[in-house]
Amino acid sequence: MACQQEKELPAASDCALPLVSVNHASFLCSSVADTANFYQDVLGFALIKRPSFNFDGAWLFNCGIGIHLIQCSSISDMPRKSQVINPKGNHISFQCGDMELVKKKLEAMSIKYVTGMVEEGGIRADQVFFHDPDGYMIEICNCEKLPILSLPPCSISQSFFTSNCSKPLRVAAARKISLQNSIGSN
Known part of the structure; x- marks a missing residue:
């Protein structure tokens, strides 16, 4: 998937936070391995190094945005x-x-x-x-x-x-x- 640069828009209001870009989207997963494979195989994301956290997960990257996957503690934590x-x-x-x-x-x-x-x-x-x-x-x-x-x-x-x-x-x-x-x- 090829990425394109964003078009320049007028500056945000003085009250707005000084945002630069979208960094990542984070998703709770029932199986980090299955979901990581999906994002790699279907959307072409690459698995990247993730900092050491006290919970399981994976980070992927493509087109200037990260996808952060987090292993759920319990299936009941997952959205329906x-x-x-x-x-x-x-x-x-x-x-x-x-x-x-x-x-x-x-x-x-x-x-x-x-x-x-x-x-x-x-x-x-x-x-x-x-x-x-x-x-x-x-x-x-x-x-x-x-x-x-x-x-x-x-x-x-x-x-x-x-x-x-x-x-x-x-x-x-x-x-x-x-x-x-x-x-x-x-």
Whole structure:
């Protein structure tokens, strides 16, 4: 899986944490060995050295992101596995340029998947969703085709989706004033 550099976006607000990139996603596993094999064989991640912890696990790396696997202490600690692949559920997503090849490879490995499609302004992005051995959802997409357009800072609320941030901008401005007042009063 080839990786691409992120597009530059405007700087975050002064109140935001000074983040640089995503470092890793961490998953609780019923079998670290099985899940590590899956991420290596299916997604091309490489096993990397992990610091000494007092619990079992594995670290993998690919495309500038780490996957940290943690062995569960008890099966009851594991989230309930869904048999349904729901694209609206929590998931981690990876970019890929050849979606047909992804589907062929998943079929060859007998991995069940569902497809989706996003279309915006006449631009189409294809999506493939499937589960890892522990039921965590993975998306493979060619979403890099979709333009990344920054919006003014605003609080996401129901009105955001209907008024394109006009009302939330006033809420965000009021919060900023409130925050400045509370900092100044200390």
